[in-house]
Amino acid sequence: MENTENRREELIGYLKGLRDHICREFESIETGGSFQRETWDYNKGSGGGEMSVLRGEVFEKAAVNWSGVQGDKTPLSNEDLPFFATGVSLITHMKNPKMPTVHFNIRYIESGDQFWIGGGYDLTPMGFVFDEDTDHFHKVAKDCLDPHGEHLYPKYKQNAAEYFYIKHWQKERGVGGIFFDHVNSGDFNKDIAMWKSVGDTFTDAIMPIYKRRITESYTEEDRQTQLQLRGHYVEFNLLYDRGTKFGFESGGNPKAILCSMPPLVAW
């Protein structure tokens, strides 16, 4: 990575490839549809994004967003610094309440002459917690991070527990995962290797869970529980989530920011 321009291009290439890989993996277990892609322009600066949304029978809604934008004023910062941000962000809302919602995001951000990475994945059961699934998810996360430093998994797991906390309900959003932000150790190639590990292992973390639960039966009552728990997810995203705030504050496309919202919610 010789210079900023090259680095951006290389990371964007990786992110788009990862997005394609994840979409293909999801489509491999979907029986009722495929991802539809829509592009958008970033009106408050340059760049834009690509929204991929699947509304199917297994994935009631899955939204996988890639974006790459730059502008004059870093969102959520008090200073007027130019910024560049690129990342992939995804959320699933499954039809079957036994299949958990999963959230994944990795991002690379430049602000002024600073740059850093962030990301993670976390799991939110919708009324049914299977220890076997939780254990698998966390094991993949740990195995992915350990080669990059054994202190990382406990730290990032703790970050997730703190970040994905729904204050007004005094509960964690789900069964956790990993979360990191503002990472720049000084050895950026090393940081990016960790970041890519998180990206590369995401489907290993979630797909075995989906394949295991896809045939489970459920009742109308289970479905109601799921729709209500989705409400807590909406509350978290709109009240607390920094990614959502970053999106709105940067003047991002509201359709892209909100395409993570559940297809159907009950309160």
Added chain:
Amino acid sequence: MENTENRREELIGYLKGLRDHICREFESIETGGSFQRETWDYNKGSGGGEMSVLRGEVFEKAAVNWSGVQGDKTPLSNEDLPFFATGVSLITHMKNPKMPTVHFNIRYIESGDQFWIGGGYDLTPMGFVFDEDTDHFHKVAKDCLDPHGEHLYPKYKQNAAEYFYIKHWQKERGVGGIFFDHVNSGDFNKDIAMWKSVGDTFTDAIMPIYKRRITESYTEEDRQTQLQLRGHYVEFNLLYDRGTKFGFESGGNPKAILCSMPPLVAW
């Protein structure tokens, strides 16, 4: 109103009576249920609230909240001032998409040695705007305010247009209404007379509209439009509404704060 204690009691009595009146009016056109009342205690100070929720056939969900709480630290204020707040707040979510959502609130607040009133009502059609309904709603609001000063209706109407604005969609939430906050003219009896007029005329503003639309037919597509527009309502309440923020920041009961959420929403 000789002193603070008497004033609080008098206003609480008015608010609870108004709440009962509104519930009775709503129940008079409901065919599938009645209001269920639940009380809660304010854990971060003293007082509490009474939540009245109707889940029926005409009112898919109507929530009428009375609350009266006091504590050590005024929410949304930078200073550590004791506060007292009492008010009635309500939202309806109708089954028939031709029947608009309505929101009403009046509140009385003390903070340190200051006190003021706020309130208003506003109308949000869910896909069908009937000029006749909008005109009636605004006419009742104007007729209610004019006796208290002809400058009030234009000002409060403008307040509502500015306040109930969904920034990220660059649109007003509905067809407007009236909104006022931090009102204390120095003649509190006069202010309270205006405030009570707003309370007293609310059912005149909405009930004729509901009675006119209750028998209108609608399609499954109309219903889908309604469920999606309810999503914008949720976004407004969680992203922008000061009442919601005030509630959460004061450590209010999340169930009471969120009981205004629509029963079913699609994104």
